[in-house]
Amino acid sequence: MFGERITRGPIFDCRMCGQCVLHQTGMTCPMTCPKEMRNGPCGGVRADGRCEVLPEMDCVWMQAWERSKRMPVNGREILHILPPVDRRLKDSSAWINEVRRPGQGTPTGWDE
Numbered sequence: 001m002f003g004e005r006i007t008r009g010p011i012f013d014c015r016m017c018g019q020c021v022l023h024q025t026g027m028t029c030p031m032t033c034p035k036e037m038r039n040g041p042c043g044g045v046r047a048d049g050r051c052e053v054l055p056e057m058d059c060v061w062m063q064a065w066e067r068s069k070r071m072p073v074n075g076r077e078i079l080h081i082l083p084p085v086d087r088r089l090k091d092s093s094a095w096i097n098e099v100r101r102p103g104q105g106t107p108t109g110w111d112e
Contacts, residue, residue, distance in 0.1 A: 018097050026067025031085075036051040038082045040064065050067025072107040 012022055015031035021038075022029060034053040035042050042063030044052030051057045068075030089097055 016091050017085055018084060018092040018094055020094035021082060023071070024068070024080060024082070025064040025072055026069070026075065026078065028060060028064040028067050030060060030064065036085065038085050039060075 015030045017031045032098045068078040
């Protein structure tokens with residue numbers, strides 16, 4: 001996990017949720033949204049593109065949308081609805097979690 005923290009943290013402002021989706025959100029960590037939403041936008045985007053919770057901040061999801069257009073496959077991955085954040089994985093390695101729990105899928109009752 002140390003490697004992820006020292007690379008993803010400063011480069012992508014990653015919040016180490018243990019379930020990284022940077023490749024789906026145009027290399028924008030969705031957990032930097034004050035509402036910590038996995039799927040956005042939250043509906044609170046101001047007309048000027050700023051966050052409703054922290055008006056001095058650009059909306060994280062507006063940034064993710066624009067950045068995702070520059071990703072391979074023309075940003076279509078941002079359209080995938082993600083399962084809720086598993087808070088038990090906070091501060092753990094997304095890479096290790098993916099290897100150790102390959103079939104973890106989604107929470108009970110959540111259809112992909």
